[in-house]
Amino acid sequence: xxxxxxxxxxxxxxxxxxxxxxxxxxxxxxxxxxxxxxxxxxxxxxxxxxxxxxxxxxxxxxxxxxxxxxxxxxxxxxxxxxxxxxxxxxxxxxxxxxxxxxxxxxxxxxxxxxxxxxxxxxxxxxxxxxxxxxxxxxxxxxxxxxxxxxxxxxxxxxxxxxxxxxxxxxxxxxxxxxxxxxxxxxxxxxxxxxxxxxxxxxxxxxxxxxxxxx
Numbered sequence: 001x002x003x004x005x006x007x008x009x010x011x012x013x014x015x016x017x018x019x020x021x022x023x024x025x026x027x028x029x030x031x032x033x034x035x036x037x038x039x040x041x042x043x044x045x046x047x048x049x050x051x052x053x054x055x056x057x058x059x060x061x062x063x064x065x066x067x068x069x070x071x072x073x074x075x076x077x078x079x080x081x082x083x084x085x086x087x088x089x090x091x092x093x094x095x096x097x098x099x100x101x102x103x104x105x106x107x108x109x110x111x112x113x114x115x116x117x118x119x120x121x122x123x124x125x126x127x128x129x130x131x132x133x134x135x136x137x138x139x140x141x142x143x144x145x146x147x148x149x150x151x152x153x154x155x156x157x158x159x160x161x162x163x164x165x166x167x168x169x170x171x172x173x174x175x176x177x178x179x180x181x182x183x184x185x186x187x188x189x190x191x192x193x194x195x196x197x198x199x200x201x202x203x204x205x206x207x208x209x210x211x212x213x214x
Contacts, residue, residue: 017067017077017084018138021091024063025131028095031056032124032195035098038105039112039120050106057099064092079137083209090202094127097195104191108184115162115185119192122159126152126199133206145210149203152196159196163189 015023031053038049067088071081101123105116133148166189 014070015066016138017070017079018134020063020067020070021087021134021137022131024060024088024091025094025127025134027056027060027063028091028098029124029127029131031060031095031098031102032120032127035102035192036120036124038102039116050102053099053102057095060092060095064088079209079213083205083212087202087205087209090198090205091130093198094130094195094202097191097198098123101188101191101195104184104188108188113166113185115166115189116192119159119162119189119196122155122162123192123195123199126155126196129155130199130202130206133203137206137210140210140213142207142210145203145207149207152200152203156196156200159193163193 034049034052034056038053041049067084071077071084074081077084129148129152133145136144136148166186
């Protein structure tokens, strides 16, 4: 009944907030896949993937603006406006962190390590879980969202392990060259960790919204 009521205020062919969230996270997933490619390709091609991710970030920014423009003219929203703002900002933090990771990899002309490869897999998996969770927003499926939250928390724990390993590599570095590489790796991994943290923050907001709306 409420969905029909709120539908009266939706313009023809205008995407809903849920659809815009979904579009945004779909772009983030493309960026996460590009980051995964970036950490395994040869050094000279890393700038190419960096530019690809930058284009994705610009596309995501357009959706953020679209959401705020939609909020400015919205009379009533079935999701609380403060929750809409919190969620789109959290989702945008995800792709921003992916972008910063890509920039750091390209800047340092970083040679792949097992830690960065594993973290790129984790980031992609986290964004995939977010994508599925957002699809449950309109259905108010608290059980499914809770399952996605648990999976992201598990992925976050895995990410912490690789972050700790990168810190240990700095302590174990015996030569200046190896120390520089270890420090560069730690900075890159720190940015990658921010992406998993942002995914966890976003899924927590989704979980709160679904509980409120259920």
